[in-house]
Amino acid sequence: MKILVVSAHPDPASLTNALRDVALGQLQADGHEVRITDLYVEGWKSHVDRADFPALPDAARLRVPAASSEAFATGTLTDDVIAEQAKLVWADALILVFPLWWFSMPAILKGWIDRVYAYGFAYGVGEHSETRWGDRYGEGTLAGKRAMLVVTAGGWEAHYGPRGINGAIDDLLFPIQHGVLFYPGYAVLPPFVVYRADSMGESSFAAEAESLRARMRTLFSTAPLPFRRQNGGDYAIPSMELRPDLAPHLTSFAVHLDTAQQGIGPTP
């Protein structure tokens, strides 16, 4: 299979990059074809601005969704963005590897999302009508593919537990796993999270590396998180609220998981 690994740590010798290389080694050993986007090595431009839309007339306002839509449709996005979109289309699986900074991804990786996820590519896809709100949340350009996060966190695991002070890791990652990955169609695998990243000894690293290798060996067989598909009947249109009979009375992120599901698997 084909796998794209995107990593975002400025220190080549970091734990984050060491884990990336462990993943890479296992995937290659298993015969997969792997490509890497190391955002720091590539000098990735983080912020969306006018330079992203070279065909936008000087006098025109920068309305980001409209500019993005026009540039995507006419093939006038910048070369770096076009190259990353091609990698996403090429890959059967996407792995994002990053340190958790301030409970989210580093700016350079957020900028990769903000710029590569063009209108017409990652959003604004499919029919929008009275009865259908586009192809998203389980459908879209990247449907049929898998995605997974590999995250290093400085804090203790308990602090990210269900009642830990930082907030539960599953909820902290929801905007990424559901909002960034599931949205354009990916089936999202459970994340691989390493805690106390700044104080990890060699024996702990060896254990984490072995766990990560195991996750790589099962990349195409692990059951994805059972996020509910937008167009599977669970949500009302156009309010896009979960039907009252499903997970009744609950209001947390967890309502968007169908715990009765066995895992949604790649779209047939």
Add this chain to the structure above:
Amino acid sequence: MKILVVSAHPDPASLTNALRDVALGQLQADGHEVRITDLYVEGWKSHVDRADFPALPDAARLRVPAASSEAFATGTLTDDVIAEQAKLVWADALILVFPLWWFSMPAILKGWIDRVYAYGFAYGVGEHSETRWGDRYGEGTLAGKRAMLVVTAGGWEAHYGPRGINGAIDDLLFPIQHGVLFYPGYAVLPPFVVYRADSMGESSFAAEAESLRARMRTLFSTAPLPFRRQNGGDYAIPSMELRPDLAPHLTSFAVHLDTAQQGIGPTP
């Protein structure tokens, strides 16, 4: 009072920047002293890298927390970061104004957090021992100050409702409100969120502007979100898990709100 407004939209004529200017106008009309950091106008450098730590020896690894701690302690952070830290210390209130891109802040604003929030300034503050886990979540360098988000979102309000498909807005903003603002000490006010930002007409704008002016007039009297203080007795040390008798059996972000509280107010 003194207020810092940080904004992050690349289009000077955007709704986001129009709302920023509405807020600014009201604050100035009320006699406050206001400073602005417009990250796009300033050409803010988004990503953390070695250039942020000019005193770091060439041969040394870039261990971000250690490099950040050393540079903050020795006053060798870069001038742009030092200037922003001084503004944060100067201001009685911080207002972040941004479009919600992929369910979080734009990369350029995340990069402002990643770079300005140095070790010793925004984290790694206070005593760390068997009985105390530092000054954070309600205590820290920025305690006694207030912070508030002004957010523009493209989607419909119902889609961000308690059971909306995007996830509840309060939960989507938790990593920012709790993890970025409450963490270094801010009392966090309820956010001001505008929906359907890309299709707003003039009459809707006028109504939103009036609501925002009202929020600005009450910036120092509105009750903050009742996030639980780390060192107020609600969390066990060192696991930092919420005591079992508080919000029993619940595990969502909501457990970190003390709904019996009237609002935590500025630290005395």
